[in-house]
Amino acid sequence: MLNIKTTKLFWASCLALLVTSLSFGIRAGMMNQLGIDFQLNASQLGTITATAFWGFPLAIVIGGFVVDLIGMKRLLVMAFIFHLAGIVLTIFAQGYWTLFLSTLLIGIANGTVEAACNPLVAALYPENKTTRLNHFHLWFPGGIVIGTLLVTFFVHLGIGWKLQVAMMLIPTLIYGYLFSKLEFPVTERVSSGYSNKDMYKAVLSPLFIFMFICMFGTAITELFTGQWIGLLLKNVTDNAILLLTLTTGIMVIGRGFAEPVVQRLAPQGVLLLSAIFAAAGLYMLSTFTGNAVFFAAVIFGIGVCYFWPTMIGFVAENIPKSGALGLNLMGGAGMFAVSIYTIFMGSFYDNLIVKHLPSAGTASEQALAEAKKLAGPEILQATLVIPIALILAFGGLVVYMRSKKRTAVLDS
Structure with missing residues (x-):
């Protein structure tokens, strides 16, 4: 694979992880306002927050079992669809259950991103796996910083939480476009010939x-x-x-x-x-x-x-x-x-x-x-x-x- 393709795949992976971390940072900053707007109590807000953590391990483990079979590209297209659906559903949420479902979809998308991108980064840089995985994963804390600063800035300007959530559509659409156009390698296990x-x-x-x-x-x-x-x-x-x-x-x-x-x-x-x-x-x-x-x-x-x-x-x-x-x-x-x-x-x-x-x-x-x-x-x-x-x-x-x-x- 040409080096420029490797670089594009790596940066598209970073953008996908950025959406994952933005969802944590932005949602954390708007939970109080959601409680006020939809008259939700602390228990309901806690359950909504927790769904992201339930969706993540579910998706990443299932993704681990199927990624060799369906390929990393298909898995990331699924992540894009889940992210897009979860973000749009959050923007047009009507109450507890739509917020619950939208957060679950985003959690599943977040887990699916890691299910595909961890083995993708390992396959792209077989001689430098740990370093490149560290470079890839810096976008998780980085996105939380960006998300919390974005929320603080928007609140200062008096801009509501719906537009804050909508900001996640920008990196989502970019990574979805890039992944749809790029050619993917097979996973390292498949290329090495290791059996199930x-x-x-x-x-x-x-x-x-x-x-x-x-x-x-x-x-x-x-x-x-x-x-x-x-x-x-x-x-x-x-x-x-x-x-x-x-x-x-x-x-x-x-x-x-x-x-x-x-x-x-x-x-x-x-x-x-x-x-x-x-x-x-x-x-x-x-x-x-x-x-x-x-x-x-x-x-x-x-x-x-x-x-x-x-x-x-x-x-x-x-x-x-x-x-x-x-x-x-x-x-x-x-x-x-x-x-x-x-x-x-x-x-x-x-x-x-x-x-x-x-x-x-x-x-x-x-x-x-x-x-x-x-x-x-x-x-x-x-x-x-x-x-x-x-x-x-x-x-x-x-x-x-x-x-x-x-x-x-x-x-x-």
């Missing part, structure tokens, strides 16, 4: 199962903390939402300069260092106060920025027989783990607030604020167990990969 039996054997191998389980932890550490940081620390600092902007910005920069880091440390070394920084950052976020919290956010951002793409890159490089199914099972595992953990920790957070309220009488607003101030950092401290466990797991992975490399050298 080889693929299923690879995803049942001890190394893949180990990485699959670790994906639960890396995804929760990154996405749960990122999504909840404003809520958990809003009573600790007056600029809690800026913490998310700061960590997301660090992720964009880190993934953009991934190449020297990956080359110097190898994927397993990057994962170990990431777990160390993530644990340190999470501990700092749960204990620091005032402006020091922003330093903690930088450390945490450095920690989580490489997690998602490097996990997928490690599998692509070291378990190539797992193919597109292996990459997409990893992504599905991560998003599924976040959705389950969020439900569990939401209940835990409510219980902690109750525990910190005065035992007698009706709690005042001041007492409730103080209870939330104490409960937020406790949630982060409970989550800290996960990156600490990952330090041990990835430390073992580094030792294992070194011994494997040493054995290969001796055998040769």
Whole structure:
């Protein structure tokens, strides 16, 4: 395939991922207004938000099973149709059920994009998978930054949420057009001649199962903390939402300069260092106060920025027989783990607030604020167990990969 075709396919993939992240950023910024316009309560808004997380793992796992059969191009045409339908249905929503369906369609589209684009990037750059996957995935935090800034700007101008959502049509139509015109390679597993039996054997191998389980932890550490940081620390600092902007910005920069880091440390070394920084950052976020919290956010951002793409890159490089199914099972595992953990920790957070309220009488607003101030950092401290466990797991992975490399050298 000509280099210009490779470049066009890569940038079209980035645009598709940009739509995915814009949907998160823009929807997060307009949920309060949706509640007012359609008279929805917090439970209904929470259910609408959650549908995006249900649609994503469903689509990415199913896509992993069928992408070798139908090809990446057909899968991305389906993603385009789902995105287009979901965006248009959101713009013309009439109430709870149309918002529910539109969010589900966008969630399915988001999962379908990753189901096709992760193996596409791996196939386009077989000698540089982890670095290119980091470059591709920088558009997820990048799109969230763009989306939140866009919402803030439009709200300042008094422009409604419908036009905000409509802005997503621009990159959607561009990526749909590009993918319809471009020629796609086959997936790497197909081009390498690995059979379905080889693929299923690879995803049942001890190394893949180990990485699959670790994906639960890396995804929760990154996405749960990122999504909840404003809520958990809003009573600790007056600029809690800026913490998310700061960590997301660090992720964009880190993934953009991934190449020297990956080359110097190898994927397993990057994962170990990431777990160390993530644990340190999470501990700092749960204990620091005032402006020091922003330093903690930088450390945490450095920690989580490489997690998602490097996990997928490690599998692509070291378990190539797992193919597109292996990459997409990893992504599905991560998003599924976040959705389950969020439900569990939401209940835990409510219980902690109750525990910190005065035992007698009706709690005042001041007492409730103080209870939330104490409960937020406790949630982060409970989550800290996960990156600490990952330090041990990835430390073992580094030792294992070194011994494997040493054995290969001796055998040769």
